[in-house]
Amino acid sequence: MLYFAQPSYMGCRLPVTEKHPFSPDLPKIRANAMTTLEHILAGAGMSLDEQLRRSGLAHSGELNIVDFLRILESFAVEVCDESLHMSKRPLLPGTNDHVLSNLGKCRSLQDALQELAASYNFIHGGAYNRVERRDRELLYIIDDRQFPYLDDSDPTHIRFNMDCVLLYVHGVVCSLGGHGAANSLLKVQSRADNGDNSVLQAAFSHLPLRFGASSYVLHYDLAMAEQPLQWQAPLTLSSVYNQLQFHLGQSNNDSNLVSKVRGMLEQGIQSQEAVAAELGYSVATLRRKLAQSQSSFRECREQVLNQEAKTLLAQQLALEEVAQRLHFSDARSFNRAFKTWNGVTPRDYMESLSQD
Structure with a gap:
């Protein structure tokens, strides 16, 4: 029996697509997740080394999240059943492209996610997916506890697979909503016991992750719910995969x-x-x-104002003019702010410059 946990949306595989360059410092897949991937490939009579070779990757003992997706990409072309032999209701090839092709007709991101959930619920014959608005968040929820998995499916592989499902759904959001929607993801929940065996630690290392939850959930900022879609052409699995790779590379590059x-x-x-x-x-x-990042917009703004203030004071400008250029209401307000930032008044600062 084949138990392959590639990113599938309750049984939909991600497609082959072009490779894109990404930062080499992307988070790495954890060792336990690598072991699970090797076991899944072995169950299909394949080896990780072979999949690495087909994907043009070297075996260095670790994979970043993008390389992981490329391994799944290489494997997917060899599977004709889009349920990947994990479901009692196998999907004919092309099912997922058909579902995705209709999403661009939706009015907003929330409408598109509701359509996505309804389509796969219909295909799989159960209410496994839903969209909710809750506490200023837009939630995409997958509850697979009653899903018709094959009886001998490995629970560890199933949960590994479902974490990959969340990657796929987020790829759809990235495709339909662009950079703003991709960056509106607030937190992620998984039914996996912990993060040791999950790809989520690498994909969403910059977000709060909760394991051991009752369902799989993507939490988005509710402000994105009514945003008009940015993708007009019909979606395909290939375009979703491209967008997912791009935005994962971008989202993990917020250190600056x-x-x-x-x-x-x-x-x-x-x-x-x-x-x-x-x-x-x-x-x-x-x-x-x-x-x-242990900062705030106010702190960033004050740091910039402080630097500009020091530059202007070094030019021996009058306090009133400096205050005006920096948009303070008056010189007294500027004086108080400068002392708060530096522990000395602007005049004391100017005097210290003349003594250097």
């Missing part, structure tokens, strides 16, 4: 977010809303990501 925000402030983009929009985030997502 504070520098990006400060750079925009220095360029004259002053409002938090404008900065968030430029980065493709909602304001709430920008706040959360800055907090994860």
Whole structure:
């Protein structure tokens, strides 16, 4: 029996697509997840070394999340059953492309996710997927506890597979909603016992992850629910896979977010809303990501103002003019702010410059 846990949406495989260059410092798949992948491949009479070779990858003992997806890509072409022999209701080839092709006709991201859930529920004959609005979040929920898996399916492989399902659904969101929707993902839940055997640790290392949950859930910022779709042409599995790879590479590259925000402030983009929009985030997502970097928009703005203030003071400009250029209400307000930032008044700072 073949138990392959490639990213399948309750049994839909991801397609072969072009490879794209990504940062070499992407998070790596954990050793236990690598072991599970090797066992799954062995069950199909294949080896990890062979799949690495077919994907043009070297066996270095570890895989980043993008290389992992490429291994799944290489395996998928050899499977004609889109349920991958895990379901009692096998899917004919082409089922998933048919489902995806209709999503671009939806009005909003929430409509598209509801259509996606309804389509696969119909195909699999059960209410395994649903979309909810809850606590300022848009949730995509998969409850597979009653799903008709084959009787001898390995529970570990099933949960490994379902974590990959979440990657696929997020790829659909990335495709339909663009950068803003991709970055609106707030947290992820999984039924897996822990993260040791999951690909989620690598794919979403920048997000809160909860294991041992009652269902598989993607939590998005509710602000994205009514956003119009950015993808007009019919979706295909190939386009979803391309977008998923791209956005996973981008989302794990936020270590310089504070520098990006400060750079925009220095360029004259002053409002938090404008900065968030430029980065493709909602304001709430920008706040959360800055907090994860032990910073805030206010702190970034004050750092930029402080640096500009020091530059202007070094030019021996009057306090009133410096305050005006920095958009303070008056010189007294600027004086208080500068002392808070530096522990000395602007005049004391100017005097210290003349003594150097």
